[in-house]
Amino acid sequence: xxxxxxxxxxxxxxxxxxxxxxxxxxxxxxxxxxxxxxxxxxxxxxxxxxxxxxxxxxxxxxxxxxxxxxxxxxxxxxxxxxxxxxxxxxxxxxxxxxxxxxxxxxxxxxxxxxxxxxxxxxxxxxxxxxxxxxxxxxxxxxxxxxxxxxxxxxxxxxxxxxxxxxxxxxxxxxxxxxxxxxxxxxxxxxxxxxxxxxxxxxxxxxxxxxxxxxxxxxxxxxxxxxxxxxxxxxxxxxxxxxxxxxxxxxxxxxxxxxxxxxxxxxxxxxxxxxxxxxxxxxxxxxxxxxxxxxxxxxxxxxxxxxxxxxxxxxxxxxxxxxxxxxxxxxxxxxxxxxxxxxxxxxxxxxxxxxxxxxxxxxxxxxxxxxxxxxxxxxxxxxxxxxxxxxxxxxx
Ligand code: ADP
Ligand code: 5GP
Numbered sequence: 226x227x228x229x230x231x232x233x234x235x236x237x238x239x240x241x242x243x244x245x246x247x248x249x250x251x252x253x254x255x256x257x258x259x260x261x262x263x264x265x266x267x268x269x270x271x272x273x274x275x276x277x278x279x280x281x282x283x284x285x286x287x288x289x290x291x292x293x294x295x296x297x298x299x300x301x302x303x304x305x306x307x308x309x310x311x312x313x314x315x316x317x318x319x320x321x322x323x324x325x326x327x328x329x330x331x332x333x334x335x336x337x338x339x340x341x342x343x344x345x346x347x348x349x350x351x352x353x354x355x356x357x358x359x360x361x362x363x364x365x366x367x368x369x370x371x372x373x374x375x376x377x378x379x380x381x382x383x384x385x386x387x388x389x390x391x392x393x394x395x396x397x398x399x400x401x402x403x404x405x406x407x408x409x410x411x412x413x414x415x416x417x418x419x420x421x422x423x424x425x426x427x428x429x430x431x432x433x434x435x436x437x438x439x440x441x442x443x444x445x446x447x448x449x450x451x452x453x454x455x456x457x458x459x460x461x462x463x464x465x466x467x468x469x470x471x472x473x474x475x476x477x478x479x480x481x482x483x484x485x486x487x488x489x490x491x492x493x494x495x496x497x498x499x500x501x502x503x504x505x506x507x508x509x510x511x512x513x514x515x516x517x518x519x520x521x522x523x524x525x526x527x528x529x530x531x532x533x534x535x536x537x538x539x540x541x542x543x544x545x546x547x548x549x550x551x552x553x554x555x556x557x558x559x560x561x562x563x564x565x566x567x568x569x570x571x572x573x574x575x576x577x578x579x580x581x582x583x584x585x586x587x588x589x590x591x592x593x594x595x596x597x598x599x600x601x602x603x604x605x606x607x608x609x610x611x612x613x614x615x616x617x618x619x620x
Contacts, residue, residue: 253265253266253267253268254266254305254306254307254317256307256308256309256315257309258309258312258333258334259312260284261283261284261285262281262282262283262284262333263281263282263284264279264280264281264315264331264333264350265279265280265281265282266278266279266301266307266317266331267279267280268301268302268305270302273302274300274302275300275301275302277298277299277301279291279292279294279331279350280292281348281350290348291348292347292348292349292350293341293345293347293348293349293350293424293425294349294350294351294352295338295341295349295350295351295352295425295426295442296332296351296352296353296442296446296604297352297354297443297446297604298352299317299319299329299352299354300319301317301319301329303319303320303321303322303563304320304321304563304564305317305318305319305320306318306320306565306566306567307331308567308569308574310330310569310574310595312333312334313332313333313334313335313338314330314331314332314333314334314335314353314606315330315331315333316328316329316330316355316567316574316593316595317329317330317331318561318565318567318576319561320561320562320563320564320565321560321561321562321563322560322561323558323559323560323561324357324558324559324560324561324591324611325357325558326354326558327561328354328355328357328593328609329352329353329354329355330352330353330354330355330606331350331351331352331353332350332351332352332353332600333350335351335471335600336471336600337351337470337471337600338350338351340470340471341425344425345423345425349425351604352604353600353604353605353606354604354605354606355598355606355609356449356605356606356607356608356609357609357610357611358607358608358609358610361454362454362473362474362475363392363445363448363454363455363456363457363472363473363474363475364389364454364455364456364457364474364475364477364542365457365459365463365464365467365474365475365476365477366378366456366457366458366459366477366479367458367459367460367461367463367464367476367477367478367479367512367516367522368478368479368480368481368512368516368528369481369487369505369508369509369512369513369516370434370491370505370508370509371481371487371488371490371491371494371505371509372479372480372481372487372490372528373479373481373490373528373531373534374458374479375458376531377479377528377531377534377535377538378391378456378458380535381456381535381538381539381542382456385544387453388453388454389453389454389455389456390447390448390451390453390454390455390456391448391455391456391458392440392444392445392448392455392456392457392458393407393408393409393410393411393444393447394410394411394438394439394440394441394444394457394458394459395410395411395412395413395418395421395427395430395437395438395439395440395441395444396410396411396412396413396436396437396438396439397412397413397414397415397418397436397437397438398410398412398434398436398438399412400412401496402496411441411444415437418430418437418439419437421441422439426441426442426443427439427440427441427442428440428441428442428444428445428466428467428470428472429459429463429466429467429470430463430466431459431460431462431463431466433460433462433463433508434501434504434505434508435504438459438460438463439463440457440459440463440467442604443604445457445472445604446604446605449604449605457474460512461478461512461515461516461521464476464478464521464522465521468521471600473599475523475524475542476521476522476523476524477522477523477524477525477526477538477541478516478517478521478522478524478525478526479525479526479527479528479534480513480516480517480525480526480527480528481527481528482527482528482529484506484509484510484513486529487506487509488502488506491505491506524541526538526541559589559591559613561576561578561591562578562579564578564579565577565578566578571596572594572595572596573592573593573594573595573596574592574593574595575590575591575592575593575614576590576591576592576593577589577590577591589613590613590614591611591612591613591614592611592612592613592614593609593610593611594609594610594611594612595609597610
């Protein structure tokens with residue numbers, strides 16, 4: 226594919242002036258991929274926020290499609306520009322917004338979207354917010370019920386509260402006495418959860434010990450939004466689904482020192498009925514087999530002595546040498562006005578806009594480097610780098 230221009234509605238009016246589904250209010254953007262599929266993005270104001278509608282026109286079939294839209298939508302009501310990056314995604318630059326909040330991607334053919342198209346059997350697009358700088362991979366912790374996953378995770382979150390955030394899963398099981406809705410789990414009805422799964426809101430889900438459990442895309446996004454590293458406590462089936470998804474993670478399996486000890490811990494916790502304990506122990510056998518088989522988990526930890534296991538966990542997360550902070554290479558935030566121009570040079574996007582009066586140069590140019598972007602958690606595209614081009618370097 227050649228250089229990828231952004232087409233605005235005015236450019237396309239000749240081609241699409243039949244008015245199919247569209248009314249031309251000046252808030253639409255259209256981007257064509259491979260000269261074939263055109264994505265129309267229509268923004269309507271709704272009070273303080275905006276509604277972003279997406280339609281796809283396939284030139285080869287002459288058909289319009291309304292895709293399933295995943296992810297949190299950006300508020301584009303103050304104006305935006307769009308530019309095609311490659312076959313996988315379109316970049317949106319939100320006007321009148323600071324540089325840490327103005328880059329959004331519409332994923333149209335990323336591995337995550339392709340996967341969802343197959344799962345949902347519909348046309349799918351997904352919004353993803355650009356995050357400047359690198360953040361570390363989420364951590365998936367699995368292991369049989371009663372092995373001590375929750376205990377280890379609590380210790381980690383207590384010692385490093387600003388660093389880790391827990392992905393709050395959905396479950397159809399009843400809450401235990403101390404468990405709070407929205408903190409330990411989102412406790413939900415099976416029918417509601419099944420509908421949300423159908424609508425593509427879940428990164429993974431599994432039937433575990435007779436109940437439905439799942440990680441919503443939002444649960445992971447909420448943690449990423451706080452700039453924290455996400456911890457997922459999920460079963461082996463869930464870990465397998467995450468491994469097959471677009472979420473790049475570190476996979477850790479926690480083992481008990483023996484099956485007898487596992488049984489003892491489960492009984493001592495006294496949170497399940499005898500029948501449920503039996504079911505959990507039965508499942509534990511299979512989980513231990515799968516967890517110890519090669520390929521899925523990056524690390525296996527035996528939780529014999531809790532303190533020793535916790536120290537080993539910290540060691541493998543590289544936390545034993547003091548507190549690490551995630552570095553954002555560009556912390557200063559710059560306001561990108563509504564009126565700006567974009568152009569693409571290889572993996573870099575040049576964003577040019579008129580300087581305000583008090584500034585020295587006539588124009589400002591930001592260079593957005595996308596050469597190391599990663600679709601990390603769904604809903605987030607990490608690894609963006611941004612630099613201000615000095616006026617002297619522009620000639
Ligand atoms: P999980 O989240 O894996 O189901 P929990 O964290 O709830 O397991 O732990 C199960 C029980 O075992 C709890 O009562 C916890 O206090 C206890 N426990 C956790 N780790 C250890 C350990 N290393 N030695 C003894 N008991 C432990
Ligand atoms: P519990 O009922 O003891 O809280 O959890 C039972 C099992 O469900 C544990 O193995 C736990 O890791 C797993 N689990 C919790 N949340 C999720 C989830 O979102 N997805 C999957 N696949 N498993 C989960």
